[in-house]
Amino acid sequence: MEFKKIGVLTSGGDAPGMNAVIRAVTRAANAAGVETLGIFDGYQGLMDGNVVAFTESDVSNIIGKGGTVLYTARAAEFKEPSGMEKALKTCRDHEIDGIIAIGGDGTFRGANDLTAHGMPTIGLTGTIDNDITATDYTVGFDTAMNTVLECVDRLRDTCESHARCSVVEVMGRDAGYIALQSGIATGAIGIVIKEIPFDEDAMMQRIIKARASGRRSFVVIVAEGVKDENGKPYGEGLTARIEEKTEVEARFVRLAHIVRGGSPTLRDRLAASLMGEAAVKLLLEGKSNLVVCERNAKIVAFEINFALTLDKMYKNKLKIGDLDRFSAAEIHEMEGLAELRRREIREMYNAALALM
Ligand code: ATP
Numbered sequence: 189m190e191f192k193k194i195g196v197l198t199s200g201g202d203a204p205g206m207n208a209v210i211r212a213v214t215r216a217a218n219a220a221g222v223e224t225l226g227i228f229d230g231y232q233g234l235m236d237g238n239v240v241a242f243t244e245s246d247v248s249n250i251i252g253k254g255g256t257v258l259y260t261a262r263a264a265e266f267k268e269p270s271g272m273e274k275a276l277k278t279c280r281d282h283e284i285d286g287i288i289a290i291g292g293d294g295t296f297r298g299a300n301d302l303t304a305h306g307m308p309t310i311g312l313t314g315t316i317d318n319d320i321t322a323t324d325y326t327v328g329f330d331t332a333m334n335t336v337l338e339c340v341d342r343l344r345d346t347c348e349s350h351a352r353c354s355v356v357e358v359m360g361r362d363a364g365y366i367a368l369q370s371g372i373a374t375g376a377i378g379i380v381i382k383e384i385p386f387d388e389d390a391m392m393q394r395i396i397k398a399r400a401s402g403r404r405s406f407v408v409i410v411a412e413g414v415k416d417e418n419g420k421p422y423g424e425g426l427t428a429r430i431e432e433k434t435e436v437e438a439r440f441v442r443l444a445h446i447v448r449g450g451s452p453t454l455r456d457r458l459a460a461s462l463m464g465e466a467a468v469k470l471l472l473e474g475k476s477n478l479v480v481c482e483r484n485a486k487i488v489a490f491e492i493n494f495a496l497t498l499d500k501m502y503k504n505k506l507k508i509g510d511l512d513r514f515s516a517a518e519i520h521e522m523e524g525l526a527e528l529r530r531r532e533i534r535e536m537y538n539a540a541l542a543l544m
Contacts, residue, residue: 189285189474190285191220191222191285191286191471191472192222192223192283192285193222193223193224193225193282193283193284193285194213194217194222194223194224194225194284194285194286194287194288194468194471195224195225195226195227195234195239195279195282195284195286195287195288196209196210196213196214196224196225196226196227196242196258196287196288196290197226197227197228197230197231197233197234197258197287197288197289197290198210198230198256198258198259198260198290198291198314199230199231199260199261199263199289199290199291199294199295199298200230200260200262200291200292200294200295200314200315201260201291201292201315201316201448202255202256202260202314202448203314203315203316203326203327203328203331203332203448204254204255204316204327204328204331204332204448204449204450204451204452204453204456205314205327205328205331205452205456205457205459205460206255206256206258206260206290206314206327206328206460207247207250207251207253207254207255207256207257207452207460208250208251208252208327208452208456208457208460208461208464209288209290209312209314209327209460209461209463209464209467210226210242210247210250210256210257210258210290210464211247211250211251211461211464212460212461212462212463212464212465212468213288213464213465213467213468214226214242214243214244214246214247215244215247215465216464216465216468216469217468218243218244220468220472222468222472223241224241224242225239225240225241225242225282225284226239226240226241226242226246226257226258227239227258227278227287228240228258228259229258229259229260229261229263230258230259230260230261230262230263230291230295231261231263231266231271231275231295231298232261232262232263232265232266233258233259233261234266234274234275234278234279234287235263235265235266235271235274235275235278236274236278237277237278237281237282239278239282239284251452251457251461252451252452252457253451254331254449254450254451254452255449256290256314260291266298266301267297267298267301272301272302272305275302275307276305276306276307279307284307285308286307286308286309286310286471286476287299287302287307287308287309287310288309288310288311288312288464288467288468288471289302289309289310289311289312290311290312290313290314290327291311291313291314291315292313292314292315292317292319292320292326293319293320293496293499295311296311296479296492296495296496297496299311299477299479299492300477300492300493300496303476303477303492308471308474308475308476308477309476309477310467310470310471310475310476310477310478310479310480310489311478311479311480311492311495312327312463312464312467312479312480313325313326313327313463313479313480313481314326314327314328314460315327315328315329316328316329316331316332316359316366316447316448317329317359317360317361317362317363317365317366318363318365318366319360319361319362319363319365319499320479320481320495320499321495321498321499321501321502321503321525321526321529322479322481322490322494322495322498322499322525323479323481323482323483323490323495324481324482324483324484324485325459325482327452327456327459327460327463328448328452328456329365329366329456330452330453330455330456330459331450331451331452331453331455331456332359332366332447332448333366333369333370333373334453335443335446335447335449335450336356336358336366336370336374336409336443336447337370337373337374339356339441339443339446339447340354340356340370340374340407340409341374343356343407343441344374344405344407347404347405347406347407348404348405350437351404351405351436351437352405352406352436352437352438352439353377353395353405353406353407353408353427353430353434353436353437353438353439354405354406354407354408354438354439354441355408355410355423355426355427355430355438355439355440355441356407356408356409356410356423356441356442356443357410357411357412357421357423357440357441357442357443357444358370358409358410358411358412358443358447359411359412359443359444359445359447359448360381360411360412360413361412361413362382362413362503363382363383363411363413364379364381364382364383364384364411364413364414364533365533366411366447367379367380367381367409367410367411368381368533368536368537368540369536370409371407371409371540372536372539372540372543374407374409375407375543376407376408376409376540376544377391377394377395377398377406377407377408377544378391378394378395378408378409378544379408379409379410379537379540380408380409380410380411380414380422380423380426381411381413381414381533381537382411382413382414383530383533383537384533384534384537386414388426388429391408391544392429392430392433392434394544395430395434395436396433396434399434399435399436406436408423408426408430410422410423410426412442412444421442423440423442424440427439427440459482462487463480463482463487466480466487466489467480470489475489477491477492477493478490478491478492479491479492479495481495493513494514494518494522497510497511497514497522498522498525498526501522501523501526502525502526502529502530
């Protein structure tokens, strides 16, 4: 089929680098003689017909801009038949031949539905958590971690002055990648993530021993997804227990959305640009229902259903029947990728422990 117009949208939580993807998609499409339509507010805008033709000048000088110029929204109605009907009408009205959807796993579910209804769609990661198992990297991750680094370095200064401990909660509902990697990079004395059981007593002993030998400041990083037995954020209770058990004054800090903003780093601009260009190429080759991923520093693409099911497998959320549509070879590949991810986290966590 001949492509004349493609739509691009950002959906779910925003991530630094989304603008660099929008720019790459617009430029790559333009270079191939295809018009780009910017769809505002994610799937909500697709349902509402909030669509504007994007020229090169619309994406000029946005590569380094945080947030998303197309804005983003959560759109529950899109999951309903009425929402899909509205979205398909917008596609017909604007003669959209294919869509590139930037976001996380919810966004890819939407992309999967669009493809199933005859609208070719390619997914591209834009999420700071790095929580898509099929890809080594999600656009936004590096910038978010560098922001954590900057914030924690500042906290470290004041902790050193006052001889305190900062317990810092960082984003990551399901994935502890931000906490783990930023914990290593900030010299944390404790890292708490969902994926690995946390030995709290051992950390208290490390703090007591280090304080006895003269260390003034401590940093503990906790992923937001970790809760205590009452469902409360783990870091809050941990802060009180640190004071109680080690007599080191402790403060709880939640970085939250501050980590989602800011100008994307080189790593994110590069990933966004290369993935955006690859997404356009795939669409124009007639491919759809794929998510653009990075594996071993190469850009590859996985079928969206494969990527979503792999995610469920990795997070132990598979339901009966989820694997039915896949061949034995595909299931084997998924198991290998899920295990690789688990091993990677385990090994990195063990390395972090050795450095505490
Ligand atoms: P993040 O990782 O930042 O949360 P996300 O893409 O997972 O990003 P969601 O809010 O889960 O964010 O999904 C974004 C949008 O995708 C939803 O508002 C909805 O419009 C659409 N969507 C989510 N789940 C589905 C689904 N099962 N079927 C169809 N569309 C969906």
